[in-house]
Amino acid sequence: MTLASTTAAAAMLPRPRLWGVGRYDVAGQPVYFEMSWADWQRDTDWARAMLADHGVGAGSGLIVVGGMPEAPWFDPVETAARELGAPFSIGEIWPFEAFRTAMYARRLPITMIFGMDRTVTEGLGEDLAGVLAREPAIGARPDAVDVLSRAGAQPFLVARLGPALAVECPYRTGGHINGAEWRLAERGGELFLTTAGPRAHRVSHRALGLRGALAEGQCACGRAGQRVTVTG
Amino acid sequence: MPDDRFFEPEIETLPRASLTALQEERILELVPYVYEHSPLVRQKWEAARVKPADISSLADFTERAPFLTKDDIRQFRDEAGDPFGGLLCTGYHAASTVFSTSGTTGDATMYAHAWDQWHPFWAATARDLWEIGVRPGDYVLGSGFKMRGPLYHAEQMCGAIPLMVSTGIGAWAGALDAIRRYRPVCATLTGLAMAELDHLSRSTDMKDVFSSFKGATFAGEPLGARARQQLESWGVEVFVWTSTGDVTAAFECRQHNGCHAWEDCVLLEAVDPVSGAPVADGELGELVATSLDNPITPMVRFRSDDIIRMTTEPCGCGRTHARFWPVGRKGDETIVAGRSFVPTDIWRALEQVPETATALFQLVRPARELDELRVRVGYDPGLTASLADVEDRVAEVIMAAVGVAPVLELLPEPDLMARGRGGKLPRVVKS
Numbered sequence: 028m029t030l031a032s033t034t035a036a037a038a039m040l041p042r043p044r045l046w047g048v049g050r051y052d053v054a055g056q057p058v059y060f061e062m063s064w065a066d067w068q069r070d071t072d073w074a075r076a077m078l079a080d081h082g083v084g085a086g087s088g089l090i091v092v093g094g095m096p097e098a099p100w101f102d103p104v105e106t107a108a109r110e111l112g113a114p115f116s117i118g119e120i121w122p123f124e125a126f127r128t129a130m131y132a133r134r135l136p137i138t139m140i141f142g143m144d145r146t147v148t149e150g151l152g153e154d155l156a157g158v159l160a161r162e163p164a165i166g167a168r169p170d171a172v173d174v175l176s177r178a179g180a181q182p183f184l185v186a187r188l189g190p191a192l193a194v195e196c197p198y199r200t201g202g203h204i205n206g207a208e209w210r211l212a213e214r215g216g217e218l219f220l221t222t223a224g225p226r227a228h229r230v231s232h233r234a235l236g237l238r239g240a241l242a243e244g245q246c247a248c249g250r251a252g253q254r255v256t257v258t259g
Numbered sequence: 260m261p262d263d264r265f266f267e268p269e270i271e272t273l274p275r276a277s278l279t280a281l282q283e284e285r286i287l288e289l290v291p292y293v294y295e296h297s298p299l300v301r302q303k304w305e306a307a308r309v310k311p312a313d314i315s316s317l318a319d320f321t322e323r324a325p326f327l328t329k330d331d332i333r334q335f336r337d338e339a340g341d342p343f344g345g346l347l348c349t350g351y352h353a354a355s356t357v358f359s360t361s362g363t364t365g366d367a368t369m370y371a372h373a374w375d376q377w378h379p380f381w382a383a384t385a386r387d388l389w390e391i392g393v394r395p396g397d398y399v400l401g402s403g404f405k406m407r408g409p410l411y412h413a414e415q416m417c418g419a420i421p422l423m424v425s426t427g428i429g430a431w432a433g434a435l436d437a438i439r440r441y442r443p444v445c446a447t448l449t450g451l452a453m454a455e456l457d458h459l460s461r462s463t464d465m466k467d468v469f470s471s472f473k474g475a476t477f478a479g480e481p482l483g484a485r486a487r488q489q490l491e492s493w494g495v496e497v498f499v500w501t502s503t504g505d506v507t508a509a510f511e512c513r514q515h516n517g518c519h520a521w522e523d524c525v526l527l528e529a530v531d532p533v534s535g536a537p538v539a540d541g542e543l544g545e546l547v548a549t550s551l552d553n554p555i556t557p558m559v560r561f562r563s564d565d566i567i568r569m570t571t572e573p574c575g576c577g578r579t580h581a582r583f584w585p586v587g588r589k590g591d592e593t594i595v596a597g598r599s600f601v602p603t604d605i606w607r608a609l610e611q612v613p614e615t616a617t618a619l620f621q622l623v624r625p626a627r628e629l630d631e632l633r634v635r636v637g638y639d640p641g642l643t644a645s646l647a648d649v650e651d652r653v654a655e656v657i658m659a660a661v662g663v664a665p666v667l668e669l670l671p672e673p674d675l676m677a678r679g680r681g682g683k684l685p686r687v688v689k690s
Contacts, residue, residue, distance in 0.1 A: 029507075029524035029552045030374065033382040036267050037416035039260050041395045047411065047421045048398070048441060050433075057436060086352060094405045096425040102409070114354040114371070117405045121427065123679065127359060127406060130367060134342035136351060 045227065049099030051189050053236040060190040060228035062099050066208075069224070070192070073205040075107035077194045080248055081164055081183070083139060085112035090131050090163075092118040092142040100192045104141060113138075118147060125150025132158040139163050142185050145170040148178075166194065169257040186257045189220045189235045190228050193255050198247040201240075201254030211253050213241045218255070264577070266389035266417070270523055271578045275571060278579060282526050283317040285551040290314045290324070292348065293559050299335045299345025300559050303327060321528060326535060326547065326560045332368055343369055346556040354555050358408050360505055361479075361683065370505060371555040377412045379553060380507055383521040384413035387510035390576070391498055392473035393417045393445055400426060400438060400446035410447065419444075428676050431455040435468055442471035448497075449479040451679050453486045454617035454672060458639070465493040474498050476510065479683035481585070481603055483618050485610040501585050503527060504548025504563035509583065514575045517568075517582030524552040527581050528560070529569040532589050540570050545589055564589040591687065593624055595632040600661040602686045605634060608660035614638045614649045619675050621688045623668075632657070632665045635688075637675035 046067040050059050083089065089108045093101040094117065108115045116135065118128030125147045131137060133154075140163050148171045151158060159165075159180050167175050167182035175182045183195035184202040191209040193202030204211060208224035218237045222229045238259040245251050265271045273281070291311040293300040304310070307325040314320050332344030339345065351357075354371035356378065361367065372379045393399055395418025402410040404427070411421035424430075424437045428451055438446075448456075456465070469475075474496045477486075482499055490497045500510040501518055506525040509518035520527045529544030530537055538544035546565040550557035569583040591601045602622055609618040619637030634657065638649055650667055657665045678684060 029521065030377065030379045030382045032267055032270055032523070033385050033416065034377055036261055037377070037385060037418075040416075040418040042418060043396050043420055045420045046415070047401075047423050048437075050424045050437065057433060059437070059440060088351065094427075095401050095409070095411065096423055096427075096430075098401075098405070098409070098411065098421075098423045109355045109374075112352065114351060114357055116357045116359075117408075119404060119406055123677065124406070126362065127367065130359070131357070131369075134369065135357060 047099060049190065050096070051187065053189070053234060058189070058233075060099070062190075063227040066226050066228075067103060069208065070103035070205070071106045071110070073208075074104045074192075074194075075110055077196065077203065078104065078107050078111060078113075078139075080196050081139065082197075083108060083111050083113050087111070087113035087138045088136050089113050089115040090118050090128055090137055090140045091115050092120060092128060092140060092144060092147050094119040094121075097142075097187070099190070100187050101142060104192075120144060120147060122146050122150035125152075125154075129154035129158060132161060132163065137161065137163050139166065141166040142168065143171050143175065143182070144168040145174060147171075148174050169259075184257070186255070188218065188237065188255065188257075189230070189233065190226075191220060193257075195254075196246060196248035196250065200246055201242050201256050203246070203248075203250055203252065203254055206252035211241055211255055213239065216240070216258070218257075261389060264390070266386040271386060271580065273523075273579055275573075275579055278522055279317060281523060282551065286317055286320050286526065286549070287314070289549070289551065289557060289559070290320065292554070293557055296348035297346060297557070297559070298339065298341065299327065299331060302335070302345065303331065317526075320526075320549075321537065321560075324560050326562045327558065328562045329368065329564065333366055343371070343556060346558070347371065348557065349373075349555055356408060358406060361406065368505065369556075370553075370558075372408075372553060373555050377416055378408040379524075380408045381410050381413040382416070383524055384410065384508050384510070385416035386521065387476075387498070387500070387508070387512075387519070388413055388417050388419070388445065390510070390512050391445055391476070391496075393419050395419065397445075398422050398441040398443040400424070400434060400443045402426070402447040414445075426452060428679060429455070429673075431459060435459065435463065438468055438471070444471060444473040446472070446475050448475050448477045448490075449683055450483075450486070450619075451676055451684060453477075453483075453489070454619055454637075454676065457486075457489065457617050458641070460489070460493075469493045469495045472496075476500050478502075478508075480686065481587075481606070483606055483610055485616055485618070499585075501565075502563075504546055504558060504561045504565070506548045506550045506553070506558055506561075512574060512576040512578065516574060517570065517584050519574065519578055520581045520583060522580045525549065526551055527569065527583070529567055529583070530562075532566065540572070541568055543568055543586060546583065566591075588687075590627065592627070593622065593687075594628045595661070595663045596630060598662045604660045605657060608656040609636060609653065611656050612649065612652050614642045615653055617672065619672055619684060621675070621678070621684065621686060623690060624687050625689050632661070632663045633668070634665045635668045635670060635675065637672040638669050640671045 166185035336344035359367040526549040623633035
């Protein structure tokens with residue numbers, strides 16, 4: 028079959044060290060970051076554990092709100108969902124694409140919407156109530172937490188922190204980051220990031236242009252390490 | 260093993276007889292499977308009194324198997340409450356992903372796949388990127404949208420490294436920065452992207468920016484003559500691509516003589532849009548697609564509404580798979596006050612007016628036959644001194660092109676671009 032033959036052909040080619048190159052902005056300036064295949068694999072493993080904590084498994088269905096430019100953060104989440112036996116769909120991060128998130132939520136047995144941002148949340152308009160009525164777990168970006176909470180949801184935090192991703196566990200006491208890969212610091216309410224693992228992208232105490240607070244110590248979910256709250 | 264020209268030399272150059280035999284084998288496996296598992300196929304076949312036992316060859320299939328239409332899928336979805344419109348052959352949870360069409364013509368249609376490493380919709384696209392010249396270690400500027408799945412899988416299959424930066428509406432200044440830094444060899448463009456690049460070209464040396472490119476792909480809508488000329492002037496070889504009835508993608512090769520449909524994963528037919536009878540090689544017909552490699556939501560003789568010319572003649576590039584030339588959408592023809600035209604007539608007219616040369620427009624068409632021609636046109640505020648003057652000149656060129664005086668609604672380009680979906684602007688809208 029076509030998928031099998033093309034996969035076999037691809038396997039014969041040398042695979043570059045890099046999975047892809049992403050970009051985040053700090054104070055309006057672009058910062059490019061390289062992501063190796065090994066980085067991607069470790070991020071996928073971490074995402075799988077986080078999703079499993081939220082009960083994602085066979086029988087689940089996800090919408091991941093985040094398009095191609097966010098693939099360095101969200102492709103590992105999508106891959107993790109697939110590996111856990113949960114089909115996923117993509118809701119693009121444009122206001123005019125909010126209809127797609129609503130359509131999937133309306134038509135499919137969706138149990139989690141991961142990565143809702145304010146643009147899509149507001150773009151849903153009157154559909155928002157219908158989406159929330161189906162009671163999916165909602166992973167919300169920092170700019171959408173308030174509006175979703177006011178609409179009656181109890182979202183967990185999903186935040187891009189420069190090249191890193193923070194995800195709250197079901198105990199919702201701040202977003203966990205993968206401590207084997209990244210280390211956060213906070214000074215005067217500003218967040219800084221340092222590479223801790225064998226990442227292709229090395230940063231040392233880099234300002235993220237984000238404000239927030241850190242907590243450290245054992246979480247009720249069993250994870251140790253840093254948890255972050257993003258305030259702006 | 261990929262060689263200098265072909266990603267899969269043996270399959271891409273399979274002799275026609277072998278290709279037909281392969282398709283027949285797959286069709287004969289598909290027929291009993293979909294009859295058993297696809298509720299919509301079962302319904303249509305029972306209504307047509309066709310049974311799998313009636314199909315013992317490819318010829319039987321193209322002669323007897325009933326067509327499916329988008330309306331069939333929507334009707335089944337609405338009546339049966341089945342989100343997949345009767346196409347799903349497995350449970351939802353047997354799928355890995357559920358994606359959807361752009362939705363520019365109304366409701367988006369959902370389709371699902373099961374996969375392990377690479378998304379099946381884009382797997383054969385690795386052959387097309389390889390043809391453009393994408394090679395291991397190259398950078399490729401990623402596609403702006405992911406609603407049909409991760410196109411970057413095809414790039415990674417070639418051993419390339421996707422640049423995952425936004426190429427959506429309003430993001431091209433940033434994308435050019437990424438191009439300067441990483442020197443990619445390829446990018447995916449759309450009409451809306453071209454409108455932005457047109458503006459950026461006034462302050463940017465585009466020839467220098469794109470000097471690393473081996474090619475750029477373009478899809479979503481017809482490539483206007485002006486946009487093609489612009490890309491060529493920037494030294495960019497453009498490869499038009501399109502969808503084959505939502506089964507997979509089809510790209511031009513370096514011969515630029517039709518889009519190659521990969522016939523090991525799609526059975527392509529061109530039929531008379533009215534009678535459904537097959538049309539001769541090279542004649543205008545409606546594209547009909549059957550999935551040969553998707554056991555989750557296979558399309559079976561799906562009438563795409565796309566009007567094409569198709570040939571099974573081998574291409575000058577050495578590939579043997581069918582090629583087709585997209586001509587337009589069925590039903591695009593509009594009649595106003597007895598005068599008939601298609602949207603590309605308006606497109607070409609707008610390209611003549613500098614302030615509207617990006618040809619961003621919408622034909623407001625509540626019905627196919629109208630008394631009044633209403634067109635919503637985007638203009639470049641940076642070039643516009645007098646809106647009334649632009650309106651006069653636009654009315655003049657449209658009148659000359661279609662023979663009817665239009666009622667115009669002029670909008671600044673960004674306002675009109677904001678009505679886009681999936682990287683393209685719906686050109687025919689009801690209101």
